[in-house]
Amino acid sequence: CGEKEADIYFVLDASSSIWKHDFETELKFVSDMIDDLKIDNVNGRIRAGVVVFSNRTRNIVALNTKRTNAELKRQIKGIDYATGVTHTSEAIRFVRQYGFREGVTRPGAIKIAIVMTDGISRYPQDTKEQSELARQENITIFAIGIGNKVDKSELKRIANDPNNKHLFHVDDFAGLHAIKKLLVLSACAVIPDVPQNLQTCSGDKETDVLFAYDASSLGFRKSEVIGRFVYTLVSSLDLSTGKVNVGRITDNCPRYSNVPLGRNIKLFTDLRFPGIGQLLQSMNQSFPTRLNAKRVGVLIVDESTTGERDAIDFIKKNPSFDLMVIAIGDPYTTGFAADLASDPDFNYLVRVPKYSDLSTTFSQVLDKLCTIIKRSFVISLKH
Numbered sequence: 174c175g176e177k178e179a180d181i182y183f184v185l186d187a188s189s190s191i192w193k194h195d196f197e198t199e200l201k202f203v204s205d206m207i208d209d210l211k212i213d214n215v216n217g218r219i220r221a222g223v224v225v226f227s228n229r230t231r232n233i234v235a236l237n238t239k240r241t242n243a244e245l246k247r248q249i250k251g252i253d254y255a256t257g258v259t260h261t262s263e264a265i266r267f268v269r270q271y272g273f274r275e276g277v278t279r280p281g282a283i284k285i286a287i288v289m290t291d292g293i294s295r296y297p298q299d300t301k302e303q304s305e306l307a308r309q310e311n312i313t314i315f316a317i318g319i320g321n322k323v324d325k326s327e328l329k330r331i332a333n334d335p336n337n338k339h340l341f342h343v344d345d346f347a348g349l350h351a352i353k354k355l356l357v358l359s360a361c362a363v364i365p366d367v368p369q370n371l372q373t374c375s376g377d378k379e380t381d382v383l384f385a386y387d388a389s390s391l392g393f394r395k396s397e398v399i400g401r402f403v404y405t406l407v408s409s410l411d412l413s414t415g416k417v418n419v420g421r422i423t424d425n426c427p428r429y430s431n432v433p434l435g436r437n438i439k440l441f442t443d444l445r446f447p448g449i450g451q452l453l454q455s456m457n458q459s460f461p462t463r464l465n466a467k468r469v470g471v472l473i474v475d476e477s478t479t480g481e482r483d484a485i486d487f488i489k490k491n492p493s494f495d496l497m498v499i500a501i502g503d504p505y506t507t508g509f510a511a512d513l514a515s516d517p518d519f520n521y522l523v524r525v526p527k528y529s530d531l532s533t534t535f536s537q538v539l540d541k542l543c544t545i546i547k548r549s550f551v552i553s554l555k556h
Contacts, residue, residue, distance in 0.1 A: 179283040180236050181212070181360065182222040182268045186290040189227070189256040190322065195346040196254050199289060202349040204246045206287075209357045214240045220279075222272050223249060226264035227257030237277050261294035261331070265303040265314075273312060275401070280408035283363050284312045287356070288331055291319040291346075301330045308333060309398045311405065311532045313363050315356065318342040319349070338362070379466040380546050381418045382410070383494075385456050386473040387449055388423040395528065396423065399473055402531050406471075409539055410546075417546065418463075422455050448480015453487050453496075460494060468494035469545055474510055475501040475528075481509040488513055497545060499538060501525045520544065 183203050187196060203223065206212075212221045214236070223233040233252055234240065240248065265288065271277075273284050286307065294300040307314055316332035316339065318325065325342065332339040338359055341352045384403045388396040400423075407419045449472065460468045474481075488496060492515075500510035504524055514521035523541060525534050 177218065177283060177361070178279060178281060179219045179285060179360070179363070180222070180273065180278045181210070181219065181285045181287065182224065182236070182272050184264050184268055184286055184288040185223065185225045186259060186261070186292070187225045187227045187255045187257070188259040188292060190259075190292050191346075193254045195291075198346040198349065200249055200252055202289075202346075202353065204249050205350075205353055206357065207242060207245050207249070209353065210360065211242070212245060213242045214238055214245060217242070220282075221245060222268075223252075224264055224268060224272065225252060225255065226260055226267075227255050228260060229257075230260065230264045230267040231255070232267070232271070235277065236272065258295050259290065259292050260296075261288065261290060262296050262299035262303045264288070265300065265307055265331075269303065269307045269310060269312060273310070275404060280405070284310075285315065285360055285363060286312055287315045287317065287360070289317045289319065290323065292322050293324045293327060297324070297327055297330075300327065304331045305529055306394070306398070309528050309531060310401050311535075313339070315339050315341070315359065317349075317352070317356075319346055320344065377416070377547075379416050379418075379463055380469060381420070381460055381463060381466050382407075382469045382471065382542075382546070383420045383422060383456050383459060384471045384473070385422040385449075385452050387452055387478060390448070390477050390479055391475065392477075395475070395477075398528055398531065402535070403471075403473075405535065406539060406542065410543075418461070418466075420459065422452065422459060424455075448483060449474065449478055450480040450483025450487055452480075453484050457487075457491060457493060467546075469542075470494050470496045471499065471542065472496060472513065473499045473501070474507060474513075476503060476506040478507070478509075481513070485509065485512045495521070495545060497521045497523070497542060499523045499525060501528060501531070 185199055207221060210219050211217060212219045214220045220236050222236045225231045225233055234245065234248060268286050278284060304314055313333050314331055316328045318328045328340055329336050341356065343349055343352060386399050403421060410417055410419065456470050495515045496513060498510045498514040498521065500507040511518050511522055523534065523538050525531055
C-alpha cells in the first residue's frame with residue numbers, strides 16, 4: 174500500500190452454518206492477507222485487528238496489541254471454532270465503538286473493516302444502521318459473501334459504495350483465494366480522508382479555534398459522530414509551533430434540570446434548553462486572552478438545533494470572533510446557518526446534506542478552516 178498508514182479490522186463469521194474445515198479456510202485467508210499487506214502491529218504502516226462473531230463478538234486481536242507479522246498469523250491460526258447465530262450488527266458495532274476508538278486507531282490512518290459472512294444477519298435493520306454509522310465515522314467497509322445463502326441486498330447495504338469495488342461474492346470458502354489479490358488492491362486503493370500534508374495547515378499568527386455543538390439537542394449518536402469528525406479535523410492542524418490552539422464546547426444543558434423529591438410538580442414544567450445562543454455566549458467567554466490572537470469559532474448545527482434567533486442576535490451584537498458554520502441537513506430547515514456565518518458566507522459556511530456525507534466533505538471543511546486560519550484577522554459584522 175505504499176506509504177499509506179492503515180488500520181484494518183477483519184470481522185469473521187463463526188456461526189453454526191460454517192463447518193469447522195471452512196472456518197479454518199477462512200482463518201487461512203486472513204493469514205494470507207496479513208502476509209500480502211505486510212501487516213505488523215509493532216512497527217508496520219498497516220496494523221490489523223480481528224474479531225470473530227456468532228452469538229457474541231470476541232475480540233481476538235486489538236489494533237494496539239503488539240504483535241509482529243509472524244505472531245499475528247500464529248494467533249489467528251489458533252482461534253477456537255465456535256458456533257451460534259449470525260449477529261453481524263453486533264460485530265460491526267463493536268468494531269466501530271471499540272476497535273477504532275480514539276486512542277487506539279492512529280490519527281490520519283485509513284480505517285477499514287473487512288466483513289466476511291456466509292449467511293443472513295440475525296437483525297438486518299440493525300446491521301444496516303451499524304454499517305451506516307461506521308461510514309459516518311470514516312470506516313470503509315468491504316463485504317465478502319460466501320456461498321448461496323447470503324442476502325446480496327444486505328451485503329450491498331453493508332459495503333461501501335461503489336459496490337463493484339467493496340463487495341465480493343464467492344461460491345464457497347475454497348473460492349476465497351481467487352479474490353485475495355483483488356481485495357488487497359482494493360484495500361490499498363482506499364483514499365485517506367485526511368490530507369497527507371497536515372503540517373501545511375497552520376498560520377503565521379496566533380490563532381485560537383473553538384469547536385462547538387449542542388450535544389443536548391443533538392443526542393448521543395449524532396454527538397458521537399460529530400465528535401469523531403472534529404477529532405479528525407484537529408488532528409489535521411499543525412499544533413507543533415504553538416501558533417494554533419484548539420478547544421471544544423458541547424455542554425449546553427439547562428442549569429436546573431434536576432427536581433428534588435417533593436410535591437412541587439410545577440418544577441417539572443420549568444425545563445428550558447438554552448439552545449445555540451447560550452452556546453455562542455459560552456464560546457465568547459471561553460476564548461483565552463492571548464494578546465493579538467485571532468479567534469475562530471466553528472459551530473456545527475443541524476435540523477434539531479434550537480435557539481437560532483438568539484444566536485443570530487448575539488452574533489450581530491458581539492462580533493468578537495470569526496464564525497465558521499457547518500450545517501448538516503436540508504438547507505431549508507437549516508437556512509439560519511447563513512445568518513450565523515461570518516461574511517462572506519461562501520468563505521464561512523459549509524453545507525452537508527446528511528451525516529453520512531461528513532467524510533466526503535472533510536477536505537472541503539478542512540480547506541475552508543485552513544484558509545480562515547491563514548487569512549488576516551478581519552471580523553465581518555452581520556447587517
